[in-house]
Amino acid sequence: MYNDKIVEHFNNPRNVGELKDADAVGDAGSFKCGDTMKLYLKLKDGRIDDIKFQTFGCAAAIASSSMLTELVKGKTLDEALQVTNQDVADELGGLPPLKMHCSNLAADALHNAIANYREGKQAG
């Protein structure tokens, strides 16, 4: 049911873990299926210098998390906000229809992290 790219990201997810000195932290959860994700950002000169995630979820959720971190690393916050759930799914070569909501988790966590940062909330 999953393509090779999704399986590859599931097996070797990029940027897994947490950042102790993160500048921004965000999370997202799917009320529908119970998956949750936490995202950590480290900023430098207005850009995402480092990014890490932790995800409790299925292969689609883990692969989406991994892909999102790759897509936004090095981007400014405004640029990062342009990345949509559809972009994440497209970059993964498409998700099964029932799994589309899993990709929402990743972009939602990113938006939450950026909103938290802009509201001046401290990480942690």
Next chain:
Amino acid sequence: MTSRLIYMDHGATTPLREEALEAMMPFLKGQYGNPSSLHAPGREVRNAVEEAREKTARALSAQPEEIYFTAGGTEANNLALRGAAKIRNGSGHIITSSVEHHAVLDVCKDLEKEGYEVTYVPVDQYGKVNPETLKNAIKDDTFLISVMAANNEIGTMQPVQEIGRLARENNILFHTDAVQVVGQLPVDVQEMNVDFLSLSAHKFNGPKGIGALYMRRGIKIAPLYQGGGQERKLRPGTENVPGIIGLGRALELATEEIPGKKKHLESLRDRLIKGLLGIGDVILNGHPDERLPGNVNVSFKYIEGESVLLSLDMEGIAASSGSACSSGSLEPSHVLSAIGLEHSEAHGSVRFSLGRGNTEADVETVLEKAPPIVERLRNMSPTYHRSQ
């Protein structure tokens, strides 16, 4: 490096055994007669079908005329429930449990829409129905009780005999979905006090697309469709002859093998449960003792079942899960919810269902492959980190 598939999803389906296939082959080739035909080719096939019916009856301690072949467990359940309801013309009360297979649960929901009243009795933390609770649910117009013999997800056995006695004392029909039990444990419809019992061939190494309903002699229900009057007018349609022959042969053999197989599977099951619990933060779902010989269902805390399944699959191990992500419905299994699991625990459930062909080496391989998979996924999980 072994590349052999370790199949631990016998609760979903089992491979067709060689002897059943052999018995079926003549009826897929030269013996094509219609059992309803008067001529010699028809009569030959009729004899074979009736022989399979006798074998099926014998395995259940029933009479051949009490066996009705169907397209599987789902159809047997539908026929019993809908058939018993249909002759009552839209009124009356049914009792079932909250952990039934969808082939019973969703039929009951549908019958509610048609005007019947249904009580879904709850289960305890192990998934067991309390006969006392069920007794209290009986009303003046209760005409049918349907409780499964054993649960397909968590393997918990139900007190069928006691529920059957209760039904009989109160003059209520009793149906049991025994799809997970027939061919695994001894079944005696007299001892069990059942009026209807559903079974499915592909759960005991028979072919797919064939099952049967046992219906006690003297009971009257309405057929769900009309046609040529086959199966004593209860299930019309030209018989699935190869399927029926395969069912009869597979059930005959499975029944003979029960004592040895039960012991073997129970020992593999207990070893697997012990090993998996040893990983830590693992919950056993279902009853510790009163469970199907081959059923292991655990929840790995902090991780999600489908992730575990996919990882196991890459190691050549086939299992299943009741998590929302693997159900295709975004809801965790109704059974895991009914036994009171938190959403996150239900989310991490994995079922290993053992069967004919599984060995001690298979169990050891799973116990070797599972811990690193669980650890890898936990290291990715935000909830695991928080709880440390």
